[in-house]
Amino acid sequence: MEEKLRAAVRILIITQWFDPEPTFKGLVFARALQAKGHEVEVITGFPNYPGGKIYLGYRIKWRQVEIIDGVRINRVPLYPSHDGSALKRVFNYASFAMSSCLYGIFGVRKPDIVYVYHPPLTVGLSASIVSLFRRVPFIYDIQDLWPDTLAATGMVNNKRALSIVSTLCSFVYKSATKLVVLSPGFKLKLVERGVPAQKIEVIYNWCDEQALQNIVTCDSHELASNGRFNVVFAGNMGKAQGLDTVLDAAKLISSTAPQVLMVMVGGGLEVVRLRKRAEDEKISNILFLPQMPMSQIGRVLSAADVLLVHLKDDPLFSITVPSKTQAYLAVGKPVLMAVRGDAADLVREAQAGICVNSQDVMELAQAILDFANSSKDELSKMGLNGSNFYQKNLSLEVGCNKFIDVFKNVIEKRS
Numbered sequence: 001m002e003e004k005l006r007a008a009v010r011i012l013i014i015t016q017w018f019d020p021e022p023t024f025k026g027l028v029f030a031r032a033l034q035a036k037g038h039e040v041e042v043i044t045g046f047p048n049y050p051g052g053k054i055y056l057g058y059r060i061k062w063r064q065v066e067i068i069d070g071v072r073i074n075r076v077p078l079y080p081s082h083d084g085s086a087l088k089r090v091f092n093y094a095s096f097a098m099s100s101c102l103y104g105i106f107g108v109r110k111p112d113i114v115y116v117y118h119p120p121l122t123v124g125l126s127a128s129i130v131s132l133f134r135r136v137p138f139i140y141d142i143q144d145l146w147p148d149t150l151a152a153t154g155m156v157n158n159k160r161a162l163s164i165v166s167t168l169c170s171f172v173y174k175s176a177t178k179l180v181v182l183s184p185g186f187k188l189k190l191v192e193r194g195v196p197a198q199k200i201e202v203i204y205n206w207c208d209e210q211a212l213q214n215i216v217t218c219d220s221h222e223l224a225s226n227g228r229f230n231v232v233f234a235g236n237m238g239k240a241q242g243l244d245t246v247l248d249a250a251k252l253i254s255s256t257a258p259q260v261l262m263v264m265v266g267g268g269l270e271v272v273r274l275r276k277r278a279e280d281e282k283i284s285n286i287l288f289l290p291q292m293p294m295s296q297i298g299r300v301l302s303a304a305d306v307l308l309v310h311l312k313d314d315p316l317f318s319i320t321v322p323s324k325t326q327a328y329l330a331v332g333k334p335v336l337m338a339v340r341g342d343a344a345d346l347v348r349e350a351q352a353g354i355c356v357n358s359q360d361v362m363e364l365a366q367a368i369l370d371f372a373n374s375s376k377d378e379l380s381k382m383g384l385n386g387s388n389f390y391q392k393n394l395s396l397e398v399g400c401n402k403f404i405d406v407f408k409n410v411i412e413k414r415s
Contacts, residue, residue, distance in 0.1 A: 009407050010039045012111035012136075014104060014127050016096045016120060018044035018073065020055060024208055024323070025117055025141070030071045032400040041111065042073045043103055045096045048080035052092075063103065076103045097122035104130035113407050114138035116176075121146055121165065124172035137177035137410045139403075143205075145186055148316050170194075177410050180403070183342040185319020201406055204346075206396040207327040212298055223303035228261040229372045231336065232304035234297055235324050237268035242312030242359050245338070247278060249365040250286045257372050260285060262308075265300055267291035301331050305379065306353070306371045310338040313358035321346060326394050332387035334379050336367055346394075352386030 011033060019027040030040045046064070047055040054060060064075040078096035081088035104114070104126065114136060116127040124140055131138040147165040173179060173190070179200045181187050187200045223230050237243055243264070250262045262285060264274070271288070278286050289300065301307065307328040311317040318341030325343050328335045335353035337344050344355040354370060356363035371379070392398070 008038045009404070009411065010109070010112045011041070011407065012104065012108060012114045012130075013040060013042045013044075013117070014100050014114060014123055014130070015042070015044050015117040016078070016093070016100075016123050017049050017117075018042060018047070019068075021047045021049045023117075024206070027068060027071065028208070028210070028396065029400070031069050032396055033404070034070050036400065036404060038404070040071050041108055042071060043100045043108065044073060044075055045078040045100075046075050046080070048078075048082065050082055052080055052082035054080050063107065074103060074107065076100055076107075093120045093122040097126040101126040101129050105133045110134055111136055112411055115141065115403075115407075117141050117143065119144045119146065119149075121168055121172065124176070125168065128172055128175035131175065131177075137414055138175075139178050139180060139406060139410065140172060140176035141180045142186060142190075143182060145189060145316065145319075148189075177414075178406055180406065183319055183321050184345075185342045189319055201402070203399055203402045203406075204321065204394045205323060205326055206394055206399050207323070207330050207390075209330065209396055212301075212327060212330055223261075223263060223300060226261070227259075229257075229259045229305050230261050230263050230303060231306045231308055231368055231371070232263045232265060232300060233308040233310065234265040234300060235322075237264065237266055237270045237274060239270060240312055240314075240317070241268075241270070241310055243270060243274055243310060244277070245359045245361055245364060246308070246310055247274065247281075247283055247286065248361040249368060250283050251281065252361060252365040253368055254283070254285045257369055258285070260368060260372050262286040263289065263300070263304070265289040265292070265297060298331075301327075301333065304333050306336050306368075307331070307333045308336045308338065309343065310364075311358055313340070317358070318342070326390060329386040329390040329394065332383040334371060334382035335386060336364075336371065338364055338367075346389075347386075350386050350389035352382050352389060 013030060017023045030042060034040050046058050046060050060077050062077060066073040076099040078099060079091040081092040114127050114131055116123050116138060118124055118140060127138045146169055147162040150162065150165065173195050180203050181200060182205050184202055187202055190200055191197050246262060253260055275288050309322050309324055311322060317339055321343045325346060329350060329352055335347050337347045337353060337355045338358055340358055347353050347355055354367045356367050
C-alpha cells in the first residue's frame with residue numbers, strides 16, 4: 001500500500017468547462033498536478049462558454065484529443081448554449097453529462113481517482129456513474145451551493161424545480177467519496193443538510209497567478225497619475241453585487257473627500273443602468289471603465305490605492321468567498337471588504353484591510369474616508385500583509401498540495 005501511495009496518482013478530471021474557456025481550475029490546475037509527478041487526463045466539452053458558440057478552430061464530433069504540456073484532453077460532444085433559455089441550458093448540461101459519462105466508462109484508461117468541478121450539478125451525476133462502473137473514488141469540488149445559488153441569483157424560481165435539484169444534490173453528495181468546498185461556511189451548510197463533517201474538506205480557491213505576475217512590471221494605468229485616491233471595483237456588475245450602495249457612498253463623500261475617485265471596471269447586466277444613474281444624479285467622483293482581459297485589468301489594479309469587494313446582503317454570500325478576494329490579496333493592495341462572513345474573516349485574519357457590512361452606505365463611506373486618511377506606510381503594510389497571507393494560505397502551490405493530500409488519503413482508505 002505504501003508503494004502505491006508513493007507512486008504517481010492517475011487523476012481523471014471531468015469538467016464541462018476547460019481551457020480555452022475561462023476557468024481557473026482548468027489547465028493551470030492540471031499542469032500543477034502533472035508538475036508534481038501525477039498523471040492527469042481530462043474529459044471536457046468543445047469550448048463554447050460563455051457565448052454559447054463553438055470556438056474558432058473547433059467543430060463538434062464524437063471526440064477530439066489534445067495533448068498540452070503532457071495533459072491529455074478529451075473533448076466530447078455537447079449541445080452548445082448559454083443563453084437565457086432554460087430548455088437550451090438543460091440540453092447543454094444533459095448532453096455533456098451523457099457524453100462524458102459514456103467516455104469516462106469506455107474511452108479512458110482506468111484512473112486512480114476522479115475529480116469533478118461543480119457547477120453544473122449534472123457533471124456530478126456523470127461522475128457518480130463513472131465512479132460506480134470503474135470502481136474508483138471521486139472527489140466533488142463544490143464551487144456553487146445549489147440550489148441556493150440558483151434561487152439567490154434568480155436563475156431558477158420554481159419551487160418544484162429547486163426541490164428536484166436539491167434531491168439530486170443529495171444523491172451526488174452521498175455518491176462522492178469526498179467533498180471539497182471553498183469556505184468554512186459551505187462546510188457548515190452541508191453539515192446542516194446531513195453530510196458528515198469528516199467527508200468535507202475546505203480548500204480555498206487561488207487566483208490567476210500567471211496573469212497577475214506581470215502587474216509589477218507592466219506599464220502603469222493612467223489612473224496612477226490622476227492625482228486621485230483610487231478605490232477600484234473590478235469584475236462583474238450584476239444584481240448580486242448590489243452596486244447602488246457604492247454610488248450612494250460616492251455621493252456621500254463627494255464634498256468631504258474630493259480626492260477620492262470610485263473606479264468601476266467590468267461588464268454585466270447592471271452597467272448601463274448604473275452609468276445612467278451616475279449621469280442623471282451627477283455623481284462626478286465615479287468612473288466606469290469597460291470590461292477587459294486580466295492582463296489589462298492588472299494595470300488598473302496596480303494603479304489602485306484600495307480594492308473593493310461588494311455583494312448584496314444575502315445569507316448565501318456570507319458563506320462564500322468572491323473570487324476577486326484572492327486576486328486582490330495576491331496583488332498586494334489594501335482590501336475594502338463589503339461582504340459579511342467568510343470573505344471578511346479572511347481579510348481580518350490577513351490584516352489586509354477594512355471590513356464593513358454589505359449594502360451599508362454609511363459604513364462603506366466611512367471606511368473609504370478612513371482609507372483616504374491613512375498614511376502610505378499604513379496602506380503599504382496592509383497590502384504586504386495581504387500578499388504574504390495569500391502566498392502562505394491561498395496560492396496555487398498550497399491548494400494543489402492540499403488536493404494531492406486529499407487524493408492520496410482517499411486512495412489509501414480504499415486500498
